[in-house]
Amino acid sequence: MTNPKRILLVEDDAAVRDIIKEFLTSQGFGVIEAGNVDTAIAAISAHASIDLAVIDFWLEDTTAIPIMDALASQGTRTPVIAISGGNETIDMEAIQAISDISGAVTFLQKPFAKEALIDAVTAALHA
Amino acid sequence: MEQDVDDKKLIASIILLERFVRDIYPSRKSSAIQPLQWSILRYLARMPADRREVRFIAKFLGLTRAPVTRAVAKLESRTLVCQRSNADDARTKTIYLTASGKTALEYDPVIDAVARVRTLPVDTQREFINSVRSIALETGGTNNDQSKEDIAR
Numbered sequence: 001m002t003n004p005k006r007i008l009l010v011e012d013d014a015a016v017r018d019i020i021k022e023f024l025t026s027q028g029f030g031v032i033e034a035g036n037v038d039t040a041i042a043a044i045s046a047h048a049s050i051d052l053a054v055i056d057f058w059l060e061d062t063t064a065i066p067i068m069d070a071l072a073s074q075g076t077r078t079p080v081i082a083i084s085g086g087n088e089t090i091d092m093e094a095i096q097a098i099s100d101i102s103g104a105v106t107f108l109q110k111p112f113a114k115e116a117l118i119d120a121v122t123a124a125l126h127a
Numbered sequence: 128m129e130q131d132v133d134d135k136k137l138i139a140s141i142i143l144l145e146r147f148v149r150d151i152y153p154s155r156k157s158s159a160i161q162p163l164q165w166s167i168l169r170y171l172a173r174m175p176a177d178r179r180e181v182r183f184i185a186k187f188l189g190l191t192r193a194p195v196t197r198a199v200a201k202l203e204s205r206t207l208v209c210q211r212s213n214a215d216d217a218r219t220k221t222i223y224l225t226a227s228g229k230t231a232l233e234y235d236p237v238i239d240a241v242a243r244v245r246t247l248p249v250d251t252q253r254e255f256i257n258s259v260r261s262i263a264l265e266t267g268g269t270n271n272d273q274s275k276e277d278i279a280r
Contacts, residue, residue: 096187098263
């Protein structure tokens with residue numbers, strides 16, 4: 001039996017995080033969850049192999065850039081799917097561009113269909 | 128002690144940045160593809176089919192539906208996109224890039240701008256990328272609804 005692919009899920013909205021976690025788990029993935037930047041960075045340090053990260057770009061009043069930097073600094077090229085429901089000061093086009101600059105391979109605008117998430121996860125893992 | 132940057136230099140930098148962006152669009156004639164129309168073409172090329180509706184494009188660009196509807200109509204009149212009613216809700220339409228639209232994207236002015244930046248040393252490219260990201264994140268200047276609606280007219 002092969003080990004399931006491990007996905008780091010960072011989402012500050014607990015209800016949304018639970019839904020995504022439940023879905024990814026049902027698809028056979030192992031999910032490491034975090035609700036803020038510090039917890040996410042600690043999880044990256046604690047887990048040697050993370051195959052993919054799904055990260056909400058806006059976490060409370062900060063961005064996920066430190067998390068993406070922490071993943072990049074590991075030198076493992078962990079693909080990142082950035083997700084966002086928008087922000088009062090920056091539109092989605094800009095958030096997508098900032099996510100691209102920060103190393104995301106895909107950007108999903110919330111709310112998104114489960115099919116869109118699994119398509120993005122599959123594409124990122126096989127890229 | 129860190130010294131403030133001279134206002135004159137900041138103003139000059141913004142003028143050069145504004146000129147750079149203006150210059151990448153080869154024509155401002157009404158017959159040319161306008162910046163908002165380019166944004167819509169890029170969106171359609173990147174987003175899945177279930178997101179290719181005016182309401183999603185408007186939300187993505189931080190605009191109301193009216194300017195997006197007008198821009199899509201303009202693109203459709205030029206056969207760069209086409210619209211089809213959705214099977215499960217005829218009131219909504221999905222927008223598709225046509226073959227002409229895909230060809231047009233091969234001449235996206237942003238590609239020319241990237242080529243110009245690529246001529247800079249790698250370190251300078253990285254500084255440019257980080258500076259632009261900081262401007263977008265820390266000045267919050269990209270979601271001024273009224274000015275964007277004006278630009279979109």
